[in-house]
Amino acid sequence: xxxSQPPDSRSLEGYSxxxxxxxxxxxxxxxxxxxRGGQAIFAPMIVITPRLEEPAPRALVRRLADYQxxxxxxxxxxxxxxxxxAAERQTLAHCAVYAVGAGSGAQLATLGVSKVIxxxxxxxxxxLLKLPGLAAGEVNGKRVLLVRGVGGRExxxxxxxxxxxxxxxxxxxxxxxxxxxxxxxxxxHQVRQPDLGLITSLESLNNLAAQIxxxxxxxLYDMPLLVAGARTALEVARLGFTQPPTVVDNPGDSSLxxxxxxxxxxxx
Numbered sequence: 001x002x003x004s005q006p007p008d009s010r011s012l013e014g015y016s017x018x019x020x021x022x023x024x025x026x027x028x029x030x031x032x033x034x035x036r037g038g039q040a041i042f043a044p045m046i047v048i049t050p051r052l053e054e055p056a057p058r059a060l061v062r063r064l065a066d067y068q069x070x071x072x073x074x075x076x077x078x079x080x081x082x083x084x085x086a087a088e089r090q091t092l093a094h095c096a097v098y099a100v101g102a103g104s105g106a107q108l109a110t111l112g113v114s115k116v117i118x119x120x121x122x123x124x125x126x127x128l129l130k131l132p133g134l135a136a137g138e139v140n141g142k143r144v145l146l147v148r149g150v151g152g153r154e155x156x157x158x159x160x161x162x163x164x165x166x167x168x169x170x171x172x173x174x175x176x177x178x179x180x181x182x183x184x185x186x187x188x189h190q191v192r193q194p195d196l197g198l199i200t201s202l203e204s205l206n207n208l209a210a211q212i213x214x215x216x217x218x219x220l221y222d223m224p225l226l227v228a229g230a231r232t233a234l235e236v237a238r239l240g241f242t243q244p245p246t247v248v249d250n251p252g253d254s255s256l257x258x259x260x261x262x263x264x265x266x267x268x
Contacts, residue, residue: 009036010036010037011036011037011261011264011265012033012036012037012038012260012261012264013036013037013038014037015038015039015195015196015264016038016039016041016189016191016194016195016196017033017038017039017040017041017194017195017196017197017198017260018041018043018194018196018197018198018223019033019040019041019042019043019044019198020043020044020045020046020197020198020199020200020204020208021044021046021198021200021204022044022046022047022048022076022175023042023044023047023048024048024075024076024079025075025076025103025200026042026044028253029198029253029256029257030042032253032257033257033260036257036261038260039189039191041185041186041189041191041194042185043178043180043182043185043186044178045177045178045199045203045204045205045207045208045211046175046176046177046178046201046203046204046207047175047176047177047178047179048076048149048173048174048175049173049174049176050080050083050172050173051080051150051171051172051173051174052080052083052084052087052172056171057084057170057171057172058084058088060145060168060170061081061084061085061088061090061170062088062090064085064088064090064091064092064095064145065090065094066143067095067143067144067145067168068094068095068096068142068143068144069095069096069097069098069133069134069139069142069143069144069145069165070092070095070096070097070098070144070145070147071097071098071099071100071128071144071145071146071147071156072097072098072099072100072104072108072147072148073100073104073125073146073147073148073149073152073156074100074103074104074148074149075103075104075106075107076149076172076173077104077147077148077149077172077173078099078104078107078108078111078113078147079107079111080172080173081147081170081172082108082111082112082113083111084172092113096117096133097113097115097116097117098116098117098118098128098131098133098134099116099117099118100118100119100123100124100125100127100128101118101119101123101127101250101251101252102118102123102250102252103251103252104118105118106252117131117133119131121249121250122249123229123249123250123251124229124231125153125155125156125159126155128156129155129156129159129160134160134163135163136163136164139160139163139164139165140163140164140165141164141165142164142165142166143165143166143167143168144160144165144166144167144168145167145168145170146167146168146169146170147170147172148169148170148171148172149171149172149173149174149175150171150173150174150175151171151175152169152171157169175203177207177210177211178207178211181211181215182208182211182212182215182217182220183215183217192219193219193220193222193223194223195223195224196223196224196225196226196260196263197220197223197224197225197226198225198226198256198260199225199226199227199228199232199245200227200228200251200256201228201229201232201251202229202231202232202235205225205227205232205235205236205239206235206239208220209239209240209241212240221240221241221242222241222242222243223241223243224243224245224246224263225241225243225245225246226245226246226247226248226256226259226260226263227245227246227247227248228247228248228249228250228251228255228256229247229249229251230247230249233245233247246259246263
């Protein structure tokens with residue numbers, strides 16, 4: 001499915017979809033849902049704030065020539081990381097550049113980084129660790145810069161250090177929980193319970209559950225969920241959602257839209 005082309009049918013006509021992605025990543029998905037006749041209810045469960053003026057990430061980027069491998073761990077990491085690299089007049093030309101998934105890779109390509117290595121289907125730290133270029137024999141003695149948000153998972157850095165790499169973390173943005181009440185957003189769309197919620201990270205799922213609890217919107221625990229990644233899917237029932245989730249491996253727009261259309265078709 002090419003999201004840039006008009007859809008052949010209004011395949012989501014009459015369905016409301018809760019989109020929980022951060023604002024920077026959600027607009028193309030919202031537009032695609034609307035183009036297919038669906039109602040997109042935008043309620044970001046993570047608020048992204050860049051750290052481009054902070055001294056720590058700037059100091060690391062100024063030493064970019066010291067690193068042989070640079071890994072971008074999210075689409076936001078790609079966006080803000082490359083912006084910071086350009087602002088500091090540095091280059092990735094000498095590095096092996098990795099991205100955690102298709103979204104991060106596409107963002108890097110948009111920003112002019114053409115040679116990017118990424119997993120084929122396992123878009124996680126575990127997937128990255130399976131790539132030949134990050135094997136112990138390849139990274140031993142090398143310096144690796146992980147570009148990410150503040151407080152990301154430690155697994156990748158720990159494993160690369162165990163494989164003999166020297167690892168630094170360049171944290172170019174922060175994530176925080178939303179401040180706008182979810183009930184207010186639903187009321188503005190005249191929707192009591194969306195037909196489906198889209199969840200693309202474990203943090204978004206946790207924040208959604210926290211907002212449901214804080215606002216006493218328990219009915220939303222009965223909302224079907226479409227989630228990206230098996231790790232996130234495992235938490236759905238534990239957090240109190242009552243319906244088994246629909247799971248996709250790839251959190252990209254095309255994958256989510258395909259799964260959403262299949263979900264609608266199966267329910268008709």
